[in-house]
Amino acid sequence: MLARTPVDALVDAIVDECAAAPVTVDHAGLWVETPELSHGREEPLVQLNLCVTVDGASSALGSRGVLSGAHIEGDKPGKWFLTAAQATNEEIAEAMADTERLGEFIEEFQGRLREAAAAANEEIQQHRADMREQVMAIVGARARRVRAVLAATDALGIPVAPRPGEQRIPLQPRRVTVAQLDAAVAAGREEWHLAEQIAEDITATIMSFTGALERLVRSASKLVGEDEETIRDFLLFILNANYQGAATGETFLGRGKTDILLRWRDRDAFIGECKFWHGPAKFTEAVDQLLGYTIWRDTRIALILFIRDRVDTTAVIDSAGACLAAHPRLLQVITPDEPTRRRDYLLHADGDQKRVIRLSLLPVVLPQDVGTNS
Known part of the structure; x- marks a missing residue:
């Protein structure tokens, strides 16, 4: 091409x-x-x-x-x-x-x-x-190399056999660090935009944590019997490795204490709550509890839903999604790319219907190893 x-x-x-x-x-x-x-x-x-x-x-x-x-x-x-x-x-x-x-x-x-x-x-x-400039630099360099190779093979008379189909190479997002964020602020980038990058990076980290648990069934099964606080501490350990200890647990905020809070430059860049699935009623209570932690300036929150080994995990995730879709403060359901890994919803902020909060539902499946005794 x-x-x-x-x-x-x-x-x-x-x-x-x-x-x-x-x-x-x-x-x-x-x-x-x-x-x-x-x-x-x-x-x-x-x-x-x-x-x-x-x-x-x-x-x-x-x-x-x-x-x-x-x-x-x-x-x-x-x-x-x-x-x-x-x-x-x-x-x-x-x-x-x-x-x-x-x-x-x-x-x-x-x-x-x-x-x-x-x-x-x-x-x-x-x-x-900005995207066009970055893509042009990558694609332009690649095109020059391809054309140089084709010109050389043509000159030498070497036939190059094409692949029968396109080869897809997944792109890995670059990790965001506190040092990079502070440097961006010093260079004039707006803080609210960078706080949004932090929230996306933390969300991606939690999704990677979920993927690792699903691959390492024996290790994940050791967490099945643990409580929410213990698994939350594992997440805090992972997040603080990248954000230099900025993520805290059980922090007073709004009308209670949130499980995970990452505050950057006096902004609540990410507010997270960890809950096990105990049915739709308890899940709705958890959503209201998480919304109660927000103040009117907050824009990004996440509900990390732990699901112990079940016959139909997708049904649990769909049930949680239905609870959020029926929430009285819902503005919009964002079409998910991977509905079993992440779903996003826009809701009214507490006390200000013109402010919009984006809530990410992040299911974390804890499979039980059939070889373990529980």
Whole structure:
């Protein structure tokens, strides 16, 4: 492919496939919905929602405080909405009858939405430009080597047999260290963006820990009888090897003590809670407990779900996912790449519905070695 395809075209294709797509808002298609909120009342409450269709990396728009929530399925364009009012049917009808005032409100909403989309797209375009530069350096160097080899073999008359199919080489993400993060801050990078990198790196580390346990069944089986605190201490040991002791356990935060907290430059970069699976009711309690630890500035949390040896582990993970999908503070279910290893959800922050928290569900399976006695 490198020998036949122009490098620019190949790099553009990679960026289009892998990078976030620009946000596109269908302003002309704005519509109004009035869903009913409560039943069994003499005067049921309804919402007045202004709805728009958003295509592209719409989650970049959802964190800017302009919209109230979303309904998104996979990679399809999503419906985002702003709750303009919450009242009785009669009051909503009166508000909609005042067309001049409603029109002014819609115009103001669309103006704020355009500003938010422009700011989101500015970040997305910078991200795409950075990715293109990095990919160009890698692919360009590779293309030059391939073409040099082909030119040499042609000159020598040596036929080169092509492979019957493409060879896929998995990419390993580079680990983030505290020294690298501090250097990035000194160079002018924004701290909130780096804190997001920390959260992703910790999440990847926990997923690697899970993979190791699944491969080393005999070692993992020794943890089956341990409690949450003991396994959490194993995780803290692994995390602190990379983050120089910055990860702590049983730390007071919000309305309780969280199992895992990594604080960087006075930011709660990662808040995690470890729980064994004891059914949907206990799991929902664990979600509420984790949300209770957050303060309004926090944006990344994780629920690390330990699953002891079961006949159908996937059913347990699906049940946990269903509990989160039905949570009253849910904004969006993010389509997972590996649903048995990680699932992500966007929820309202406690006390501020315009702030969005990303919760990662990280299942950790503890298989029991059939050769051990328990």
